[in-house]
Amino acid sequence: MMRxxxxxxxLAVVACSPTTSPQAGRSLFAQNCVQCHGTDATxxxxxxxxxxxxxxxGGTYPQTLVLNKLDGYARGQAAYAxxxxxxxxxxxxxxxxxxxxxxxxxxxxxxxIVALDAYLRSLQRGGN
Numbered sequence: 001m002m003r004x005x006x007x008x009x010x011l012a013v014v015a016c017s018p019t020t021s022p023q024a025g026r027s028l029f030a031q032n033c034v035q036c037h038g039t040d041a042t043x044x045x046x047x048x049x050x051x052x053x054x055x056x057x058g059g060t061y062p063q064t065l066v067l068n069k070l071d072g073y074a075r076g077q078a079a080y081a082x083x084x085x086x087x088x089x090x091x092x093x094x095x096x097x098x099x100x101x102x103x104x105x106x107x108x109x110x111x112x113i114v115a116l117d118a119y120l121r122s123l124q125r126g127g128n
Contacts, residue, residue: 001029017097017111017113019095019111019112020097020111020114020118021115021118022115022118022119022121022122023119024111024112024115024117024118024119025115025116025117025118025120025122026119028091028112028115028119029041029116029119029120030039032088032091033050033116036086037050041120041123046082046083050120050121050123051124051125052067052124052125052126053124053127054124054125054126055068055118055124055126059126060102061121063101063102063117063121064101064102064103066117066120067099067107067109067113067117069085070091070113070116070117071091071092071110071113072087072092090112091110091112091113091116092110092112092113093110093112094110094111094112095107095110095111096109096110096111097109097110097111097114099114099117099122106115
């Protein structure tokens with residue numbers, strides 16, 4: 001029970017921060033991602049539709065997978081159809097924040113990455 005209370009408290013702190021909000025993520029998406037994924041995040045022939053991440057993952061938003069792609073843990077791996085994700089090094093800079101994960105663990109990430117993740121989660125059609 002204490003673990004659940006701590007997780008909810010941590011989620012509330014992260015969710016309240018203007019630097020990690022979906023709105024902050026929307027701005028970062030516009031600056032860094034629209035060139036490949038489009039303004040509506042539906043992708044194209046060589047890049048995935050980011051509005052269907054939860055659908056493709058069985059109805060649950062794949063946060064760990066998304067964070068891995070965004071924060072560089074999975075750099076160099078094919079993102080989709082043999083196309084690699086660009087490395088936006090400056091997104092990995094700046095203040096850090098702790099993010100609770102679905103498995104009950106948490107990890108510290110740059111606020112910019114957390115904001116992009118929050119924005120992508122807000123775009124999901126079907127699933128959570």
